[in-house]
Amino acid sequence: MALDHDGIFKQLLSTFLVEFLDLFAPDILALLDPDTLTMLAPESFVDLLDPDRRTADLVVQAQGREGVATFLLHLEHQAQRDAQLPRRMFRYFARFYDRYDQPIYPIALCSYPSPRRLAPDRHQVTLGTHEVLRFQYLMIQLNQLDWRTYLRSTNPLAAALMARMRIAREERWQVKAACLRMLAGFSVTAAQRRMLAAFVSIYLPLNVEETRRFEAEVATWQTPIQEAVVELITEWELKGREEGREEGREEGRQEERQALILRLLERKVGRLSEVTMREVLALTPEQLLTLSEALLEFGPLSDLTDWLVQQKSDA
Secondary structure, three states, rough: OOOOOOHHHHHHHHHHHHHHHHHOOHHHHEOOOOHHOOOOHHOOOOHHHHHHHHOOOEEEEEEEEOOOOOEEEEEEEEOOOOHHHHHHHHHHHHHHHHHHOEEEEEEEOOOOOOOOOOOOEEEEEEEEEEEEEEEEOOOEEHHHHEEHHOOOOOOOHHHHHHHOEEEOOOHHHHHHHHHHHHHHHOOOOOHHHHHHHHHHHHHHOOOOHHHHHHHHHHHHOOHHHHHHHHHHHOOHHHHOOOOOHHHHHHHHHHHHHHHHHHHHHHHHHHOOOOHHHHHHOOOOOHHHHHHHHHHHHHOHHHHHHHHHHHHHHHH
């Protein structure tokens, strides 16, 4: 959903940085002492970043083991495809290297659901037959990863990131059930567990039928696991689940979805008019789910109004 994706990932990766390296860069993790990892204050390097990226990147200082020099990790998150990413990764590398005079290990994490074509992992400059520059970084593209590969992982971050990996539409409820079941069994703090579960709920909202299947699956689990998973489900998904008619339960869910979508839209495209708000509130649960995915690509308010017009024409 179109929350502050960079902010969400930055908080998650700051908390689970060692787990991130263990999952995607174990060779780098082996070179450093995890106890020495230090997040550099953004104020110390913000002038090196592009104006629209000044709160997105993580720069971490690490002390190497066994004589390996101190070095920096630069982690760039991309919530949308950006054709300029390779050049920007090199530009940042050069600026960090010049300022800190330390080796830099660059990592790009792409979390967008589409497009699924392979993102580049290098920036090259050639002149005639001469290769002037060949700069390569670690590319982690979540939509290239199969969520089933991580089902037996003991890494809590993997259980959360499964929600952003390659998932068929009909598998969404299965992935959410698998993620939360895994999280219920990990030895992490209550706050960390809530953070990971919130991440899963944000990126795997379910429609009515998917919710029915998810709940039916959870009902087959042993009671302690059921109870642990229920505690992890976010507040807006729990509303309306008290005993009563299904209509009343779904009404509660729909109201929460509407309120959440309106908040996200205002953060993404700006203040909404009363007319636009009424149009959003009139959407079906399925249309709201589609909107939550579509607004990832919204820019100005006109993108939302065009989308709403298209929904009317498709009706």
